[in-house]
Amino acid sequence: MTKAVLMTVLLAGLIVISTSGPAWAAQLDTTINPNNAESPFKMSYLKTVFIEYPNGGDLFNALGGTQWKTAGTADATNPGVQELMMALNDGIQKDGSQARVSDLNVIYEFQLTGRSLQTSIDYRVILEGSITDYIITEDSQKKLVDLGWRGLTTTSSIVIDGVEINIPLDILKTEEPILYNTFVDTEAENVLNRELINADFILEQPLTNWHFLFDPTGINADANTFGLDDSIQGFVVSSWTMGESSIREGRQVERVFEAEVMADELYIVRSVQSTDTANLSSIGFGALDILDGVEIIGVTPTPPEDYMTTSTGGFPVMIIYGMAGLAAAAGIGFFFISSRSMKNQKVGQQGIDPSNLVGYQTSASSGGYQTNRGEAQLKSDTDYEQTRSVYEQSTEVTPQETTPQETVPEQTMPSGGDEAACGCAASAEIGTECDCEMHGSCLCDATCRCNADICKEQVNEMS
Known part of the structure; x- marks a missing residue:
């Protein structure tokens, strides 16, 4: 409000001056x-x-x-x-x-x-x-x-x-x-x-x-x-x-x-x-x-x-x-101090040396394919807790993390070359249901030994 009043007064003054x-x-x-x-x-x-x-x-x-x-x-x-x-x-x-x-x-x-x-x-x-x-x-x-x-x-x-x-x-x-x-x-x-x-x-x-x-x-x-x-x-x-x-x-x-x-x-x-x-x-x-x-x-x-x-x-x-000489001396002093400060600064690689890092794969297979995600970890176990992967999950399911609705029967994973014929890609390791059970369809052939009901029916039909 104050700015508006001030601008109005200035504008009025300019109008009066311009017309006088x-x-x-x-x-x-x-x-x-x-x-x-x-x-x-x-x-x-x-x-x-x-x-x-x-x-x-x-x-x-x-x-x-x-x-x-x-x-x-x-x-x-x-x-x-x-x-x-x-x-x-x-x-x-x-x-x-x-x-x-x-x-x-x-x-x-x-x-x-x-x-x-x-x-x-x-x-x-x-x-x-x-x-x-x-x-x-x-x-x-x-x-x-x-x-x-x-x-x-x-x-x-x-x-x-x-x-x-x-x-x-x-x-x-x-x-x-x-x-x-x-x-x-x-x-x-x-x-x-x-x-x-x-x-x-x-x-x-x-x-x-x-x-x-x-x-x-x-x-x-x-x-x-x-x-x-x-x-x-x-x-x-x-x-x-x-x-x-x-x-x-x-x-x-x-x-x-x-x-x-x-x-x-x-x-x-x-x-x-x-x-x-x-x-x-x-x-x-x-x-x-x-x-x-x-x-x-x-x-x-x-x-x-x-x-x-x-x-x-x-x-x-x-x-x-x-006065001009003093200004020039002050300028020279400024550049001198700046130059010394730059020389005292550390140059090159700062932090962890890349030679002490090693790659670690963090992805898992899903639906018959596997991603290439990964992370870098120290070769030494020293200070591992500070660099631990955010993708790493506990293999144990706590009671708070598992509810009765989420509990599924233990699944048997196909082994050897049969894994490629099974499109379910069950993940029994982390306690999830078979992918075929979740999607309501099975992409398996007769060699699939999944415990999901839909896969058993698919195997019986193909037999």
């Missing part, structure tokens, strides 16, 4: 080239808002089966994009970083899908642009790169071509007035007024908690055969990745904000954002450091000669080699 669309939060992808004055970046912001009307109501009548989508793009020449660039740079400066956004393109898309029990609104804004002024200082051996700009966030209202792209509630004012009027001045307003363009968690997660890897392909002698970009030839590439939920990075769960609104019916508003993710790379080998409270990396063309760490940045490779 992903709702991600901020996602950063960038590659910093310390040899250039600016580098590209891409930041995606995604959020999903669910409006539930379990008891129906005006919102069910207005939204059930409704679908619409608002989308658009804009570049740095758009006044709304310029306002967004200024807001992002103000946030970067407040975070203590000297870097700034120098170019920006905006892609936005909002989609509403009405269903029988709920309506979902998907918000997506993508920023693609360039970051500059990230080089703090440099010399002939190393460059210090500012990474404190990665938390691109603004709480300001951003309007591009008449569309509000940062505050989820404001877009409903023009697209769905009934929703806006239902939720304004309620607890749902606090949920829907949370800005979409927010990457604070990417900045708050220390880079020391990110996974680190470096690719030395660019410094290989035959690197040009791999078709590498000219910008990374002669360099290694360092990469930091954030987004895993683990003991080291901490448990990361989706952020859910929920509110109930009582209008003509009870409505539930829920905003869902998953954890933020980021992939940050740099040309060259980057060593993490902190300068005036801002996380930076010291970049060199190649890693130090004594550098041997794994992706976590602090687990020596020699330990891995040592």
Whole structure:
């Protein structure tokens, strides 16, 4: 019963997951080239808002089966994009970083899908642009790169071509007035007024908690055969990745904000954002450091000669080699012990030597024929009781084994050549009746001297 309930819960969970669309939060992808004055970046912001009307109501009548989508793009020449660039740079400066956004393109898309029990609104804004002024200082051996700009966030209202792209509630004012009027001045307003363009968690997660890897392909002698970009030839590439939920990075769960609104019916508003993710790379080998409270990396063309760490940045490779050596030694020891055990095992014939055995026939004639059954016994009588034939029977019939009904008159066996003419094959030795008497017919000729009545009658008739 418990297994059935568990399987039902798992199946229901799979159905819910398979029918629910992903709702991600901020996602950063960038590659910093310390040899250039600016580098590209891409930041995606995604959020999903669910409006539930379990008891129906005006919102069910207005939204059930409704679908619409608002989308658009804009570049740095758009006044709304310029306002967004200024807001992002103000946030970067407040975070203590000297870097700034120098170019920006905006892609936005909002989609509403009405269903029988709920309506979902998907918000997506993508920023693609360039970051500059990230080089703090440099010399002939190393460059210090500012990474404190990665938390691109603004709480300001951003309007591009008449569309509000940062505050989820404001877009409903023009697209769905009934929703806006239902939720304004309620607890749902606090949920829907949370800005979409927010990457604070990417900045708050220390880079020391990110996974680190470096690719030395660019410094290989035959690197040009791999078709590498000219910008990374002669360099290694360092990469930091954030987004895993683990003991080291901490448990990361989706952020859910929920509110109930009582209008003509009870409505539930829920905003869902998953954890933020980021992939940050740099040309060259980057060593993490902190300068005036801002996380930076010291970049060199190649890693130090004594550098041997794994992706976590602090687990020596020699330990891995040592563990592998111990495993190999344990394997060798196992095979050595197994080999010695096999050598100590006895081989060849175990138990009784066949040369000490002799064959012994155990079958008896019956009906004019004889079987060839037999068994093996020891030549010596020693321990005979342990090997005694199971076919051997006592020649004496005990009173318990013989009943009055089983008692028969003593029979006389034919002798010499007459035995072959008698088909009865009487077995007087073990106290059984004549076979002819048992079968009610006699196969004997006139020479038969059986004592069975049927045989005597047969002999008389033949005489």
